[in-house]
Amino acid sequence: MRLQRRSFCKVIGGLTATIALPSVIARSALSEASRPGANDRITIGVIGTGNRSRLLIEQLPEQGQILAVCDCYLERAEQVNAEKGGGRWAVYQDHRQLLDRKDIDAVIVGTPDHTRVLVCIHACQAGKDIYAEKPLTLYIREGRVLVNAVRKYGRVFQVGSQQRSMAMNRIACEFIRSGKLGKIRVVQGCNYPGPRFYQGLPEEPIPDKLDWDQWLGQAPYRPYNRQLHFGWMAWWDYSGGEMTNWGAHGLDQIQWALGKDDTGPVDIRPQGAAKDMNAPVHMKYADGTPVRLELANGPMGGAIFSGEFGKIEINRNKFTCNPPDLIKDLPPKEEIEKWRDEVALWQAKYHMENWMECIRTREKPVADVEIGHRSITIAHLANIARYLGRRLQWDPVREVFIGDDEANSLVERPQRPGYELPKEI
Template sequence: MSKSKLSRRSFLKRGAAVTAGASLFPTVVPASVLGLNGAVPPSDRIVMGLVGSGGMGNYDMKQFLQKKETRVVAACDVDNRRLISTKARIDKHYGNNDARIYKDFIDFFDNEKLDAVILALPDHWHSIIAVTAANKGLDIYGEKPLSRTIKEGRAIVDAVQKNNVIWQTGSWQRSVPNFKRAAELVRNGVLGKITHVEVGLPDGRQSIGTPPVKPVPEGVDWDLWLGPAPKVPFRGVLHFNWRWILDYSGGQLTDWAGHHVDIAHWGLGFDDKSPVKIKGKGIYPVNGIYNVPVEYLIEAEYENGLPMTIANARYFVDKRRNGLWPKVGAQNYGMGPVWFGENGWIQVNRSGLWASDPELLKVPEEELKIKLYDSKDHWQNFLDCIKTRKKTITPVETAHNSISVALTGEIAMMTEQELLWDRKTETFTNSDYANRLLSRPFREPWRIPEI
């Protein structure tokens, strides 16, 4: 993994505000791991690090800690408190005090000799850090959504392809039998010709009003947390709840499209297809610090004329109330994809798998000719692919394709126009106004590193 060291200059002179060399503990020589009982010799272990040690980062890390062929050695976060608890978790697992922690990802990438990295950051940081990691030649387990904007997603795809690194997206539903079975049934034509698809995602969060400016919690580098996003004072919204602010995320829509739109595409065989037309309507807050739409309705149309409706679950619950949507069990609160075809419908979500006629779900697996990618463990699939150098079940191109539906839909909501999308150039052909929203200007000195 001998890629040139990251040049700090690649981010220009970052000034005194972002302190250089912010690792909290002196870098130490990696401890010998010979004493461990793993079956994999240390030299063959996949050495991993974590950037973004919040809820998802720690969850993913836990999965990898449990694998015999990995060794998690370092973590990076802008929040000391999280770094300390994450280090404790790693050290507890290995029974030592060896985990290294960093506040500044540049130091992290410069100092650590990794094979792979877990990226679990707020969306506005995805492109810079993913491209940095890919340029370093690291294989990447990257949390969804792939990116905050279409152009950032494209940059990540290019960086992964050019550096020939393995990418797995945190769209783990593809590694769950329920979802695979649904997608495989649909893909094999059990429903006949598909007439339309509807995808329910969670309802938005209600407002918390207008919090005042607050002191930044001790140990948090707020300016670095903001990074490329516009500079604003700290007002209490940090971990997890950044998702309700447009500078950092598109809300539930962009969070969940990487799951349920991703599965809808899988069933359709649409991993290389995009809507050609898209329009949307969002319910945006009239006040409060949260400003993502809490209700949203996106109507897309694919090149073969296939319509797909994506909305917050409540929309489908209302539809069901009016008898216009499948009525299938109380647990099924309007979530997940429903494929409608000539022979009925199939719906899948985390609570189960349903069909208009239960017989549709009984087709034996042997009769399904088209076999979808099989993975029973999303994290293991990543490790397997690191060894085989084959594509993961959710490679970067797929992640980009899936989230692009939400990101173009978000732009359709922001412009309230029916937009025409050209997949080849990744631009809208009928709105300059919309095209401006395909990227977000970065605050200086941040930029996506050269690929």
């Protein structure tokens, strides 16, 4: 079955943001003495000031203090400063200027998908800890380069997969991972729609205070059009459609529940013709566990796990079981209520709290960069298989397709001159 684009598939195109400029910042990591103390507030810079970043600003924990905002669409950064910061924050159009500030400990990166990784690499090199929105990457290889940068510079990196901080999701995933559901017979997930391909749009005037070249970043040059600027999530050049948007959450729950955070599926089979970017996709892990992205009305933020002893459906901040009493120990009601959209839309406050605590302890947060990279890789594998319209064999250790040069050419994307990944991290 096919999941049609409905109201939940509205493109969140307002997440317009600055992107990486050509040169790489080379600055040593923060010293032990410069880390925030237990009673110090963590100073924050926000890169990308669209809709999602605005919500993160509103939900920022008390231990965080914003000093600066940045967006290649300068007008949006100025608006956020006026509306959320009372005009107190510094405003930048070039993210490198924000990163060069020694009084900023960490950054929130809420740029569009196609510009996120290079900004995050620059932040690593500038010695900043990072909270980066999901989906983490545009393509697979840049995710591995980012993981390497985070490890080299010793950064605390939290991916914005906030369901990793939700007690209901943790309990359900732990139950499955511990074997209490028995052998998993099948995992059914949503058939998330994929992206569209650019076939030309009429050129429109570039808005004042928008650096369109920066916004395009590594992506191919296109004349300005609002459908690209504000509808970027729908296009292959900038995103993976709902497969990478909501799939970043649902596939992450599959990885977590199956205990696969350091690996991925090995067999990927699209159920449609080449370039049918809405075709269901069937996958299998090395241990034989089958995953079928086929549901038209399934749990967007999770999946349905069928095992020897019953069935569990996981979604955002909730789960259901058959038999109903399969999981008996539930978190306190207030732990569930605090995550509800009625309290705060797409609540991330407590996920950011975990990040900030790890900034102090230097431990890995619950949605570490490797986890985010591995989870979104599955979405990229599904879209690549749809694009080619044939079965693919994936090696999750080497992160290459086995015996398939055409598929391997899609593990990376061509990068526009001046916006390439650094040759040396």
